[in-house]
Amino acid sequence: MVLEISQETFNNAVKENVEILGLSEEEALEEAIKQFEAQGVDLTNIIKNPMSSEENEGITEIVQKLERLQKSKSQDATINDTLELLKAECDKGIAQRVAAGKADAYYVLLNIYETFNEKTVQTNTLKTLIALMTMQPDLLDARGVEFIINNLKDQNQDPQLQRLILKWTKECCVAHEMNRQKIFDAHIVDIIKGFLTENTPNEVIREALSVSRALVLDDDIRVEFGKAHEHARVIASETLCAIMSLLSKFKSEEQINIDILLTLTALMVRSEFCKKVDDAGGLELLKSVMETFANSDKIIKNSFKLIKALAGNDECKAHMFTKGFASVMANSLLSSMKSAPAVTAGLAAVAAVTLRNPENANALYQANIADIIVDAMKYYSKEKSVQKAASWAIRNMVSRNKHQSAKFLELGVEELLMEDLKKFKDIEYDVKAALRDLGCNVTLKEEWTGKGGALTTGFRRDND
Template sequence: MSETISSVAVMAKRRITQETFDAVVRENIEEFDMEGNEALVEAIEQFESQCVDLSNIVKEVPKVSLEENTQDQTHEVLQALESLKSAVASSSASVPEDLRVFTEQCSLDFARRYLAAQNDAYPTILTCCQRAGEEKEALSVALVALSALTDGQPDLLDVEGREFLIRALTAHQSDPALTCQCIRIIRHFCLKHENNRQAFVKAGALALLTGSVTRHTEHPEVVREACLTLRVMTFDDDVRVPFGQAHEHAKMIVLEQNGLKVITEAAKAHPENTAVLSELCATLSRLAVRNEFCQDIVELGGLKFMIKLLADSLDCQELVKQVLNALKAIAGNDDVKDAIVNTGGAELIVIAMNRHMANAQVCEQGCAALCMLALRKPTNCTVIMESGGALATLQAMKNHPADVNVQRQSCMLLRNLVAHTRDFTQPILEMGAEALISQALAAHRDCGDVGQAALRDLGCHVELRELWTGKKGSLSH
C-alpha cells in the first residue's frame, strides 16, 4: 500500500514540455481527424490520466503564424515574443506596441508566462527596460511587461536585473507610478525566493521601500505595494532554503528604517481606504517580532488605530481578519495584552467573530487573538468570558468542524480560560465543550496535544497513549 502511494506521489510530479503537449494535439488532429477543440480536450484528458502536471502548459491549439510565406504553428504568446525580439533587434518604433501585446498574453495565465520565459523573454524585456533610459513612458511600458512576465517566476532574476531595479527605483523615486511598478517587480522576485530577498536587502531595498511609503504617503497604491513588499521580505516561504532571514529582516525594517512609525503614520493618511489599511495591519503583524516592538506599536498609536479600525469596519471581512491578526501579534507582550483589553479589544474581537461566524479565517484569527489575551491573565479571562468569548469559540468549533486551525486555536483558548481560573470550568463544560473538543481530537491529528490539554484542564477524562514504555530492550549494552 505504501509503495503504491509513493509511486502515485512521484507520478503526480511528472511534467512534460510544451512541445510534447502540442505534438499530441497535432497528432489527434492529423492522425485521428479530430477538430481542434476535441483534440485539445483529448490531449488534456490523456495526460491527466497519467498524473501529469499541466500547470505549466498552455492548453490551446497553436495558431498559424501571422508572418508572410509561413505556415508554422505556434502559440500567440510566442508570436508576440518573436515580434518583440525582431523589433528590439532593429530598434523599431513598434517596440512599445509589441510590449503591450506581449504583456496582454502574459497576463492571461502562468502557463503563458512560463512558456515565454523558456524562450528567453526575460533578457529581451530587460533590454527594453535598460534602453528606455530616462524616457518615462517607454520605461513604464517595459516595466509593466517585466512585471507581467515575472509574476510567479522569481528564478528569472539575475544580477543585472537586480542592479537595474535598484537603480531605477532610486532614479525615479519622485515618480509614484514608476516607483510602484519597480516595487511590484521586486516583490515578484522576492516571493518564495530567499536568496533574492537577501540580495535585495543587501542592495538597500529596505530603505528604498520605507522611503517610498514616506515620500508617497498620499498615493494609496504605492503605500500598499511598498508595505506588501516589506511584508514579503519577512516571509520564510522558500522550501529550498532550510533557514531564512525573516526575523532579521523584520528587525532591520524596525530598527534601521523606523518601519513601525512609517507604517502607523501612513495609516493616518488613508482612514477610509480598506485595502491600504488591511495591508498596513498585515505588515505591522509581521514586524511585531520582539517584545519591545509590540510596545512601540502601542506607543506610536498603532493600538488605538487598530481598535478604532475594528470598531468602524466590522462589516469588512478582509480588514477584520487582518486587524485580528495584528492584535494577536502585538499581544505577545503582556503589558500590551492588558492595554488591548482595557481599550475594549476583547469585546470587539468577540463581536467580530459573531458577525463573521461563517468565515473560518476570521474565527481562527479571533480565537488566536483571544487566546493570546487570556494567556497568564486571569483578569483578561474574566472579561473574555463576560463578553461571550467562550460561547463564540464553541460556536466556531460547531460551524467549522473540518478546519483544523479553527479547532486548534479554539482548544488553546478554552484551555487558557480555565488554566488559572477554575471557576470558568463548569460554565464552559455546560456549553458543550467536552463533546466538541473530543470531536476535534477524533477528526484532526494536529489537535492531539492542545485538545488533550484542554480536556485535562477542564477536568475531563483524557486517554493518554503511551508512546514508549522502556520495556522490550535496554539502552545499555
C-alpha cells in the same frame, strides 16, 4: 533536502513512458508525475503540459519582433501592441513564460524600457515583465537588481511606474531567497522607508508595504536556511514608526489599512518590536481600526492576527485589556461570525492573549466570550481550523480560571468537543487538552516509557 530535476529530465521520462510502456501521452504524463512525486522530487517549477513547437515558435517570434523594434527605436503603436501580445501569452501559464524567458524576453524588455522614454511604452513593458516573471523569478540578475534600485531612487519617477516597479520587485522575491537577499543587500529598505509617508500615493504605499512583506518570506524550498528573520529585524527597526504613522493618517481607508495590518504582523518577530508598537500608541490605533471597520471581515481577520502577534510580548498583552480590548474582541468575533477565516483568527487571538494570563481570561469571560466561542463551534461544526482554535481558546481560558469551566460545560461544550474527537483525528491532542482542563474525564496518555518505543502524543479516556 528537496530533490529537483530539470525540465529535460521530466520530458524524457514522459517520452520513455510513451515509447517503452506504450502509454498514451496523457497516461505517460500522469505516470511520470506519480513516479517523481513518490521519489520526493519537487515538481513546482516543472511544466507538466509542454507547449507544441508551433506555440513555442510563436512566442519566440514575438520576442524577436520586440527586439527589432527596440533596436530600430521605432516608437509607434506597433511596439505597444506587441508588448500587449507578449503579456497575453505570458498570462496563459508557466509554459508560455518559460518559453518567453528562453527567448531572452527578460533582456529585451529591459532594453525597451531603457530605450524608450515614453510613459505608455514603459508602462506596458513593466506590465509584461511582471507577467513574464510571475512564478518565474529565476530570470532576475544583477542588471535587474540595479534597474530596480536606480528607478526607485529616481525622485522624478512617475508614481504609476513606481507602483509597477515595486510590484515587479515583489514578484522577484516570491519563492526566491537569493533574489530577496540581493535586493535587500542593495539597500532597498531605505527606499521603501522613503515611500511610507502620507504624501506618497496610496497605491505606491501599498506596493511598498507588499515588498516589505515579500522580503521576509521563507518560502523557497530550495534553500535550507534563509534570512527572513534578519530581514524582518532590519525592516522593523527602520520602518515601524513610519508604518504606525500611516495607520493614524489613513484611518478611514480600508485597503491601505489591510496592507498596514498585514505588514505589522509580518514584522512582529521579536518581543521588542511588539513593545515598540505599544509605545507608539499602536494598541489604541488598532482598537480604533477594529471599531471603524467592524463590518469588514478582512480588517477584523488581519486585526486578530496582529493581536496574536503582539501577544508575544507579555507587557503588551496586559496593556490590551487596560484599553478595552475585551469588548472589542468579543464584538468583532460576533460581527464576523459568517467568515470562517476571521473566526479562526479571532479564536487564535483569544488563545494567545489568555495564555498564562488569568486577568485577560477574566476580562474576556465578563465580555461573554464563552457564549461566542461555543456559538462559533456550533456554527462551524465541520471546520477543523475553527474547532482547533476554539480548543486552544477554551484551554487557555479555563486553565488558570477553573470557575469558568462550569459556564462552558453549561453551554454544552463537552459534547461539542467529544464530537470533534470523532470527526478530526489529527487535532485529538488539542481537543483532549481542552477537555482535560475543563475537568472532563480525560487523562494523559504515557508518551514515552524509556523502553526504546516510538514517541506518541495524545490523551486517553479512562474507559478507552
